[in-house]
Amino acid sequence: YCSEHCWNVLQHNRQLLEQSTMETNNNSQFMLSVYATKSLNRKRKKLPENENENNNNEHSCHQPKNKRQKTEINAPSLEAIPENKEQDTEIEKIATVNNINEEKKNDEVNEENVWKKSRKVRRLYFCANFPTLVITPVKGRMLLSASSLVRFMGLDQNYIRLKVKAHTHSASWRTLYVHLSKEIQTSELEDISKRFNDIHSKQSVRNDAKDGNEVQFVTPKCSIFQKTYSEEAKKKRLEDVNNPDVNRYVLLKNINLRESEKEIISSLEEYKYKIQECKRFKGLPIVKVLMSSAEDVKRILSDNNIFIGYQKVKCEIFDQNRRRPRKSFKQCRKCHGLNHIANECNKKPVCKYCGRINHNSTQCKFKKSPKKYQCVLCKGNHRSDSLICPKTQEIRQKLGIAFTRRENEIINRKKDQNNNQNQKGNHAAAKPKKNPNEQVQTKVQIMNKQKLAPSQQPEHKNNPRNQLESINNFGKQTQTRNINKKDIGNHYSFDSHENDEIAFLRSEVASLKSTINKMNLLLNKLMPFIENKLDNGDSNDFSKNMNSNANDTTDETMDQW
Structure with a gap:
């Protein structure tokens, strides 16, 4: 159907092109090329005024007949697919169920996704579903690959490679868990553990013979894993730690950081302790010491009077596998809820x-x-x-x-x-609230006092001399008050001394201003009298009288003038 429809469209286009070329050859000398984009500079025809607005919008640009005409292909419209809401809801439900199942599969631990989980989850999964052997103590970081495990076991390589499913380690890397296939029986597990213990016990005897019992080698031991193994292992570990025949390491606390290892050893030798090693924890006042015998360990733990560098030292047994309990308080920074991040x-x-x-x-x-x-x-x-x-x-x-x-x-x-x-809130509530009428009356009284007539005003405001005396008295009163405070409480501060000096200086400045004003008034009154005398020729007599009365001037004469 599509091919026939396209063939019909092509034939129709060819016919249109032939018609357009014939018209251009007959009517005009010029012909537009098929690829021409530049418009010709021709006069546009004037449109009639009575046309509708719709026609104006459609034929706003008049195209000449010589141009190529556009052809539109009217393809048959496809029928719309009817929508079924019921089917859509069923599809959505199925999708949600599949997503939930996938999430559950990811959450559940399987053989496929075990290796994506943490080391602890792997160990617990394999111990619960497969028969396992436990080997301790071990340098776990040296036994990561399967080939290194086979060499360490020391048994038939072809036999063990077929039986071993996987191997995991503890958090401290000191215990090895060998997980075997489900087909193996308990009798075979016992045989493997016996052979492993026999081989490694012989190796430890050879090492002791070579070294002359100077260094004690701890041989790894193999046992069958049980559900109560973790609890039994903890009890055994605590017994070994507290046994001085097995553990001879001691921690010394509260030691100054400036004390060197040699100084610590020499100070302990003064207390008659024999020490093999001494190691300091970087940046901490703690030192790990290896004692030479179990008797020294017992004696140093019971001794509470050991001083190193003028500081009393505390002694504790050293536990290599000790860890702080992981207690974490989780609070979300997004919703501020608890128990999540x-x-x-x-x-x-x-x-x-x-x-x-x-x-x-x-x-x-x-x-x-x-x-x-x-x-x-x-x-x-x-x-x-x-x-x-x-x-x-x-x-x-x-x-x-x-x-x-x-x-x-x-x-x-x-x-x-x-x-x-x-x-503060209680005090504010306890205070009684004033009536607004009383507050208005008090404000009115204050305003009336400020607007008193000059006759009703107090005397010290009118009289400048009384004003000066009041200022001087105020300075003297402040001095006497501060002196009394000094005598009573002996709390005469530097700030109070400065305030007294400032008050005294202000009083002096005010007195000087008043005298200057009086002198100006006196000179203004004397100037006309002096000029009259000079004009009459009695300047000598006036100068004599002034010199004679100069010594007799007082404040009273100044006030009179």
Whole structure:
């Protein structure tokens, strides 16, 4: 159908081209090429005024007849496929079920995805599903490949390679777990473990004969894995650690970092202890010491009066496999929930300040207003990641995670701040509120006092001399008050001394200003009298009178003038 339709379209196009070429040859001398894109400079025809707007829009550009005409292919329209909502919903359900099954397969540990999991998960899976042999102690990092394992076992290589399924290691790399195929029986496991122990016991005897019992070689031992093996291994390890015949390493704590290893050995030899090795932990006040005999180990552990570099030393037995319990408090930084991390979180991000979802914590309006904080966990007036939150404190107590010294300081500081804010709020609520009418009356009285007439004003404001005396008296009063404070409490500070000096200087400046003003007034009154005398020729008599009365001038005469 498609081929026939295309053939018909081609024939129709050819006919149109032939017609256009015939018209151009008959009507005009010029002909446009098929590939011409440049428009000709011809006059456009004027369109009639009474045409509709639609026709104007369609025929806005008049094309000449000589140009190629466009042809449109009207292909038959395909029928729309009817939509079935029921089928779509069924398909979506099937897809969701398949996704869930795939997730479960990924979560479940199988032989296919075991090797993508952690070392601990691998070990637990193989120990639960396959018969295993346990070999300790071992340098596990030297036994990663299958060929190295076969050489280490020392048995028939063809036999072991067929039987061994996999091998795993412990967290400390000191125990080796050899997982065999399911077809093997318990009798075969016992035979393999016996042969392994016989071979390695002979090798240890040869080494002892060569070295003359100077170094003790710990031979690896093989046993069949059981479910209670981990508990039994822990008990045995604790017994070996606390046994001084097996473990002769001791930890010495509280030693100064400046003390060298030679100085530590010489100071311990003064207490009559024989030491083989001494190793310091870098950047820590702890030293590991290997004692020469079990008696020295017992004696140093019981001795509580050992001093190295004028510091008392604490002694403990050294446990090589000791680890701190992994107790971790998890809080999400995305939704601020508990017992998960942000990478594992599928929820929407929540603001740690106001507890809302529609914005990020960096863009929160209430970032600098702690009164409007709201916790996501307990709905309290604090941040969601705060140490004050009671839910976080409960969970940390259950896990046995104690607060550090720094965290305790932060908690106490925040509690003090909250208590101070509550006390301020209580005081503000306890104060009686004044009536607005009384406040208005007091303001009116103050304004009336400021607008008094000059006759009603106090005297010290009108009289400049009284003003000077009041300033001088104020300076003297401040001096006497400060002196009394000094005598009573002996708390005469440098600031109070400066304030006294400033007050005294201000009083002197005011007095000088007043005298200058008086002198100016006196000169203004004397100038006309002097000019009259000079004009009359009595200058000598006036100068004599002035010289005679110069010594008799006082403040009273100045005030009179």
